[in-house]
Amino acid sequence: MFRELFANEYVIPLALGLGFGILCRLYLLRTDYRQYPTFPHGKIIHISLGVIASALGSLAVPSLLKQDYTAVTFLTVAAQQFRDVRNMERTTLTEIDKRELVPRGGPYIEGIAMVFEGRNYLVIFTSLVTTFATVLFNWWGGCLVGIAALVISRLLKSGQTLASIVEVQPAEVRVEGKNLYVGDIYIMNVGLTNAQELIQKRGMGFILVPKDDNATVSIAHPGQRQAILHDVATQMGVFTDEGEPSLTPLVKRDLETGRLGVFLLPQVRSHERAKAVIEAVPILESVYRMPKEAPPVEQGG
Numbered sequence: 001m002f003r004e005l006f007a008n009e010y011v012i013p014l015a016l017g018l019g020f021g022i023l024c025r026l027y028l029l030r031t032d033y034r035q036y037p038t039f040p041h042g043k044i045i046h047i048s049l050g051v052i053a054s055a056l057g058s059l060a061v062p063s064l065l066k067q068d069y070t071a072v073t074f075l076t077v078a079a080q081q082f083r084d085v086r087n088m089e090r091t092t093l094t095e096i097d098k099r100e101l102v103p104r105g106g107p108y109i110e111g112i113a114m115v116f117e118g119r120n121y122l123v124i125f126t127s128l129v130t131t132f133a134t135v136l137f138n139w140w141g142g143c144l145v146g147i148a149a150l151v152i153s154r155l156l157k158s159g160q161t162l163a164s165i166v167e168v169q170p171a172e173v174r175v176e177g178k179n180l181y182v183g184d185i186y187i188m189n190v191g192l193t194n195a196q197e198l199i200q201k202r203g204m205g206f207i208l209v210p211k212d213d214n215a216t217v218s219i220a221h222p223g224q225r226q227a228i229l230h231d232v233a234t235q236m237g238v239f240t241d242e243g244e245p246s247l248t249p250l251v252k253r254d255l256e257t258g259r260l261g262v263f264l265l266p267q268v269r270s271h272e273r274a275k276a277v278i279e280a281v282p283i284l285e286s287v288y289r290m291p292k293e294a295p296p297v298e299q300g301g
Contacts, residue, residue, distance in 0.1 A: 020146035021054025021127030057127030102233035107223030163279035165215035185261030216258035237267025
């Protein structure tokens with residue numbers, strides 16, 4: 001039985017394609033400061049979907065070579081399933097977000113859901129090219145192409161961060177009367193005396209200076225600003241509770257210059273760490289704008 005199985009010319013290509021596809025999904029799956037997916041149930045779901053995606057990518061090659069084009073239609077079914085994965089992640093994270101002291105916000109959630117869908121397509125790509133290379137060049141060719149596909153997946157795993165579009169500068173937090181400022185940027189009105197004292201004691205401030213017009217428009221989006229607050233609160237804690245609006249971290253924009261004033265009340269007071277966290281905040285795909293790249297609009301009809 002096993003001899004007949006290994007006599008099939010596609011067994012080794014399929015095995016390599018499936019193996020590298022699963023390796024790709026395991027490599028892309030991680031639990032970081034966002035605490036999602038959690039161990040073990042969230043990971044089991046995504047590993048299982050990765051195995052399915054890897055199998056689909058591997059099976060597509062023999063189907064094409066044998067001119068069984070109807071089998072390739074399973075890829076369209078897979079695409080629909082992975083879109084459902086995106087919807088599942090969106091729903092799950094939205095429910096979790098309702099009980100966060102500092103929520104992610106809709107654009108951040110949409111970005112995470114998009115990543116989970118996209119990584120399954122990377123798995124299909126890895127298994128497909130590995131299987132195809134094994135058929136053409138034998139097992140060593142498949143291994144080389146599979147390793148190259150893993151490197152490409154690594155490059156595509158993460159996008160840009162705020163460090164590439166803004167300069168993060170520490171700034172003084174001060175209360176003048178009842179008005180709270182970070183540097184020269186007005187943040188909010190703080191009426192309670194004990195809240196003012198707590199802000200003076202524990203508050204931290206940063207000013208984000210955009211490097212170009214694209215950055216100015218992108219960081220102005222409320223979703224990107226909320227992502228900054230959530231990442232800092234997740235990694236450094238937040239000195240507030242429900243029903244404490246005076247102790248809520250905020251980001252406000254200087255309308256004249258496009259700079260952002262970031263007011264924080266972290267549990268861990270470290271300017272160096274807070275600056276590093278802000279610089280590492282991902283640029284959300286759904287809010288990134290490039291007005292400098294747009295052609296001028298012609299007037300008239």
